[in-house]
Amino acid sequence: MKKEITLKINGEEFTKEVEPRTLLVHFIREDIGMTGTHIGCDTSSCGACTILIDGKSAKSCTILAVQAAGKEITTVEGIATTEGVHPIQEGFKENHGLHCGFCTPGMMLRAIELLEKNPDPTEEEIRWGISGNLCRCTGYNNIVKSIIYAGAKLRGDELPSTEPVFVE
Amino acid sequence: MIQCKTSKEISGMGHSMKRKEDDRFIHGKGNYTDDVKLPGTLYMDIVRSPYAYAKIKNIDSSEALKIPGVLAVITGKDLEQYNLHWMPTLMSDTQMVLPVDTVMYQAQEVAAIIATEKYIARDAREAVRVEYEVMKPVVDPFKALDADAPILRTDKPDKKDNHIWHWEVGQKEETEKIFQEAEVTVKEQMHIPRIHVASIETCGCVASYDKVDNHLTMYMTTQAPHAIRTVFALVAGHVGLTEEKIRVISPDIGGGFGGKVPVYPGYVIAIAASFLIGKPVKWIEDRSENLQADSFARDYHITAELAGTKDGKILATRMKVLADHGYTDASANPSKFPTGMFSIGTGSYDYPNAFMEADAVYTNKPPGGVAYRCSFRVTEAVHAIERITDRFALEIGKDPAALRFQNFIKKEQFPYHSPTGWEYDSGDYEAGLKLAMKGIDYDNLRIEQAEKRKKGELMGIGLSTFTEIVGAGPSKDFDILGIKMFDSAEIRVHPTGKAIARFGTKSQGQGHETTYAQIIAEELGIPAKDIQIEEGDTDTAPYGLGTYASRSTPTAGAAAVMAARKLRDKAKKIAAYLLEVSEDDLEWEPGKFSVKGAPEKSKTIQEIVFASYTNHPQGMEAGFEATHYYDPPNLTFPSGAYICVVDIDPDTFEIKVRRFVAIDDAGHIINPMIAQGQVHGGLTQGIAPAMYEELIYDDDGNILNGTLMDYLVPTAVESPSWETGHTVTPSPHHPIGAKGIGESPTVGAPPAIANAIVDALKPYGITHLDIPITPYKIFKALKEKGVLDKNIVES
Ligand code: FES
Ligand code: FES
Numbered sequence: 001m002k003k004e005i006t007l008k009i010n011g012e013e014f015t016k017e018v019e020p021r022t023l024l025v026h027f028i029r030e031d032i033g034m035t036g037t038h039i040g041c042d043t044s045s046c047g048a049c050t051i052l053i054d055g056k057s058a059k060s061c062t063i064l065a066v067q068a069a070g071k072e073i074t075t076v077e078g079i080a081t082t083e084g085v086h087p088i089q090e091g092f093k094e095n096h097g098l099h100c101g102f103c104t105p106g107m108m109l110r111a112i113e114l115l116e117k118n119p120d121p122t123e124e125e126i127r128w129g130i131s132g133n134l135c136r137c138t139g140y141n142n143i144v145k146s147i148i149y150a151g152a153k154l155r156g157d158e159l160p161s162t163e164p165v166f167v168e
Numbered sequence: 169m170i171q172c173k174t175s176k177e178i179s180g181m182g183h184s185m186k187r188k189e190d191d192r193f194i195h196g197k198g199n200y201t202d203d204v205k206l207p208g209t210l211y212m213d214i215v216r217s218p219y220a221y222a223k224i225k226n227i228d229s230s231e232a233l234k235i236p237g238v239l240a241v242i243t244g245k246d247l248e249q250y251n252l253h254w255m256p257t258l259m260s261d262t263q264m265v266l267p268v269d270t271v272m273y274q275a276q277e278v279a280a281i282i283a284t285e286k287y288i289a290r291d292a293r294e295a296v297r298v299e300y301e302v303m304k305p306v307v308d309p310f311k312a313l314d315a316d317a318p319i320l321r322t323d324k325p326d327k328k329d330n331h332i333w334h335w336e337v338g339q340k341e342e343t344e345k346i347f348q349e350a351e352v353t354v355k356e357q358m359h360i361p362r363i364h365v366a367s368i369e370t371c372g373c374v375a376s377y378d379k380v381d382n383h384l385t386m387y388m389t390t391q392a393p394h395a396i397r398t399v400f401a402l403v404a405g406h407v408g409l410t411e412e413k414i415r416v417i418s419p420d421i422g423g424g425f426g427g428k429v430p431v432y433p434g435y436v437i438a439i440a441a442s443f444l445i446g447k448p449v450k451w452i453e454d455r456s457e458n459l460q461a462d463s464f465a466r467d468y469h470i471t472a473e474l475a476g477t478k479d480g481k482i483l484a485t486r487m488k489v490l491a492d493h494g495y496t497d498a499s500a501n502p503s504k505f506p507t508g509m510f511s512i513g514t515g516s517y518d519y520p521n522a523f524m525e526a527d528a529v530y531t532n533k534p535p536g537g538v539a540y541r542c543s544f545r546v547t548e549a550v551h552a553i554e555r556i557t558d559r560f561a562l563e564i565g566k567d568p569a570a571l572r573f574q575n576f577i578k579k580e581q582f583p584y585h586s587p588t589g590w591e592y593d594s595g596d597y598e599a600g601l602k603l604a605m606k607g608i609d610y611d612n613l614r615i616e617q618a619e620k621r622k623k624g625e626l627m628g629i630g631l632s633t634f635t636e637i638v639g640a641g642p643s644k645d646f647d648i649l650g651i652k653m654f655d656s657a658e659i660r661v662h663p664t665g666k667a668i669a670r671f672g673t674k675s676q677g678q679g680h681e682t683t684y685a686q687i688i689a690e691e692l693g694i695p696a697k698d699i700q701i702e703e704g705d706t707d708t709a710p711y712g713l714g715t716y717a718s719r720s721t722p723t724a725g726a727a728a729v730m731a732a733r734k735l736r737d738k739a740k741k742i743a744a745y746l747l748e749v750s751e752d753d754l755e756w757e758p759g760k761f762s763v764k765g766a767p768e769k770s771k772t773i774q775e776i777v778f779a780s781y782t783n784h785p786q787g788m789e790a791g792f793e794a795t796h797y798y799d800p801p802n803l804t805f806p807s808g809a810y811i812c813v814v815d816i817d818p819d820t821f822e823i824k825v826r827r828f829v830a831i832d833d834a835g836h837i838i839n840p841m842i843a844q845g846q847v848h849g850g851l852t853q854g855i856a857p858a859m860y861e862e863l864i865y866d867d868d869g870n871i872l873n874g875t876l877m878d879y880l881v882p883t884a885v886e887s888p889s890w891e892t893g894h895t896v897t898p899s900p901h902h903p904i905g906a907k908g909i910g911e912s913p914t915v916g917a918p919p920a921i922a923n924a925i926v927d928a929l930k931p932y933g934i935t936h937l938d939i940p941i942t943p944y945k946i947f948k949a950l951k952e953k954g955v956l957d958k959n960i961v962e963s
Contacts, residue, residue, distance in 0.1 A: 041876045042875070046876060101194075127883075130883075136849075139850070139853075164840055167892060
């Protein structure tokens, strides 16, 4: 039996009928058709599906669509503003924080919440903060760098260099 | 410092240009296979075997077919009618698409459901009843050759045992003699564990067959779209699906690492279903299916030996491999190399003699043996040589760095002929190790370690100074299913001076859209930002063998250079015509030709291109396009010097990688930022098998850690902060002196970490530990040595 739900995704309101067992990530990808939120596992381990629900990061493969009724959801498609990219997007591009890009939407959304709670995190805090999100490509160095950069940008501080640093 | 010949505006080689592909990814606009939506798509799910070895007595689909929305349950018997139930592997073995009567490993495909919705397909999967007669599997590869072991491949009438092949290389007798007479010999038995690439995107496809046009479009997660098209045509040609009727499109790929080279049964079943039903069929596997059924990597049992003198001169190495291939040899090696490039196992050292042999066996495990971020079994060879080198240093009481300096192939010895038949192109191993030692402050670390040892603290320093062998490969030796391993580039420059270039390779995150553009920018002076790169569509891109084994830059990158140089030759002719001088009077600087001695008389590349469409010399072909198929004259031999420091907690044996310095030599670097990113990623994939990852099977062939909950892919917390650098020794035979970088770190990191951990435990008589080295393994080893506090109780 389907159930009608209404929720906001990236500021736009949607009303849809869903089967109660539909996972939120499938709802977003299949019913709404926004495919920026990815699926990387079946055990809530990888974080590729991370979105924001009322500003809090959540793994959308672990939540039913019906549980999100009445909530405000942000996906990767909703973080850029009319003025341009979100600082976290800029951070990832400028610091080579992505390779294949599959983990990137989830990583960025997780990082947005992290920086909201802790605007000037240490490297250690960032590493623990994103430890629910797996990346198989980057080795994380540049993801950490991207988040530090975005933090500085959000605080209005001087931006750190984006040049790669080598052992000379 | 890397010197650039072009301006930042042009951004040729050596510029850390930001990646062109990133804009779509950071906006969630990547287009991965699961994002492909076609009208009327059906969904496929797969029933898998709970047993490692069993006869299928009956498959009852009746309940499943009653579920509204379920269109079909496809079994091996159905495929048998079309002779599609078996397919060839890349190693000319055979693999079941769906079994007719026997399952050979746990999680093997047994039947496929086709339904109108994903969730309905999953419901139906649960409703299919399969009756099995369970048999005792062969799990331990060492027992596979026992006289009483059941013969697994009963489908092969002549097969009388579970042996697949034997391979050997080197100087058997000389090596034996040296071992008999040597002052010092050392020997260790090692296992390079069965692991999984675990790219964050799993595998999948959308097979879309058009009955009217008899045409198949196959969107799929493949690193080698052209080769895959040929394989499909070979498998399905007899039912009318010939190669011109097949279009393979590899959209954005969420990480490949070798795991997306093979043809998995799911792809073929999806094609068969689409072919029979006439609608698009989507199949996207779950992570657990991916870990449990898709190709594994490694799983080599190696006995490594080294003979040398008391003062440290190495004389010979001997290696004997037992390779566990699962139930079929579905490796992805070049045809003539069943053990891939394992024969690079003499590494960076000047060995007069070596002998290596390998035997492969069938077991009841998933097939595979993919080149996981490694140029075909190089990781296995490098681990063996780097570990046994350290073992030798330990035996004779010499510092492992000093021992390496003593035995390195010297810079002046290149091109160097190895005892296993390779011609190393170039290298400067001393320079790399010196830089790594300086970077990590090696001498002071040894002093610190000595202090700590006095206090009973566990600190270890590990080295790995490896040589890779990549860029397969020269057509005289290298092919896959008979297709030579060249690769290709096609460049088209439009009248307004902007370009599109297409390649036979396929990026999975390596950044080809940026680096290939930079290569062309370097050669033609057209800004990299003005060059669009396309790969992955067999209808539009020139034929090539794809991206794996660090071959893109050595082969397709070289093809881009050669195609661009053809265009520069043409540009020169046009410039001479436009400037009314002879070609000899012209000189090139990136972006323009000018008249020698009269630099104000010049034509930019954009003006020249425009003229090629609007005002080209009579008799010359119009337009500005070139294609090149590059057949490399040799492989390339990147190298690296890695040093790692670990601290081990004396109570919990938790291992902490304190620092890790990686110095790579990949020849000339196209984009230092991207090259460094590749090294970071590979290093994390190196620490993974060294400390965390291994696919574990019990005696009944059950996989014990087939999900991401228990298969430990490192997070940002396990992954140290990597420190990287480079030396530059160009490849003399590659047109831009590049060697390939993506895989060195995965290859070089595990032995550095293992060597560091064993070094930390040296005072307690431990000479070797198999990776992944966990706190529990350390605990057990120390306990066996009787050095543990009596009141530490085994939990
Ligand atoms: S898909 Fe992996 S955590 Fe949600
Ligand atoms: S960039 Fe590929 S998984 Fe993170």
